[in-house]
Amino acid sequence: MSLKDMLANYRCKRNGHTWTGPACNQKCSVCGLMGSTADHQYERRSRISASNPNVCGIEECKVCGMRRTIQHDWKPVANKKCVMYCAGCHTEKAFHQYATPMSPECRICGYRRAIIDPRTGRVT
Numbered sequence: 001m002s003l004k005d006m007l008a009n010y011r012c013k014r015n016g017h018t019w020t021g022p023a024c025n026q027k028c029s030v031c032g033l034m035g036s037t038a039d040h041q042y043e044r045r046s047r048i049s050a051s052n053p054n055v056c057g058i059e060e061c062k063v064c065g066m067r068r069t070i071q072h073d074w075k076p077v078a079n080k081k082c083v084m085y086c087a088g089c090h091t092e093k094a095f096h097q098y099a100t101p102m103s104p105e106c107r108i109c110g111y112r113r114a115i116i117d118p119r120t121g122r123v124t
């Protein structure tokens with residue numbers, strides 16, 4: 001720790017930190033300590049980030065501008081056994097399980113997918 005840092009710490013101990021910045025992202029202007037990072041007021045900026053479709057979107061704090069990435073919140077759909085739904089971006093994804101790569105029928109829910117027969121080129 002440098003002498004400058006020691007002096008700054010001493011001043012902060014004696015006088016209390018000198019907080020600057022918006023309420024949700026305060027920083028002590030003397031010692032550089034970050035204050036509480038709670039209570040950001042996040043607002044959705046985009047649904048499904050264009051650069052990363054595997055995340056649900058970007059949120060930005062309307063007070064200090066801090067951004068965070070939101071992951072999809074997959075929940076099973078009640079009457080569709082193998083389908084998950086994310087309420088954040090209104091996206092469904094299916095994860096049916098097939099016994100073999102050529103099996104047309106999901107072994108959990110019975111959903112039938114189209115399989116192209118490589119010999120005939122026809123959809124079965």
Ligand SMILES: [Zn+2]
Pocket residue numbers: 012016017018028029030031032033
């Ligand atoms: Zn301080």
Ligand SMILES: [Zn+2]
Pocket residue numbers: 024025039040041061062063064065066
């Ligand atoms: Zn904030």
Ligand SMILES: [Zn+2]
Pocket residue numbers: 055056057071072073086087088089090091
């Ligand atoms: Zn999502």
Ligand SMILES: [Zn+2]
Pocket residue numbers: 081082095096097106107108109110111
């Ligand atoms: Zn299924």
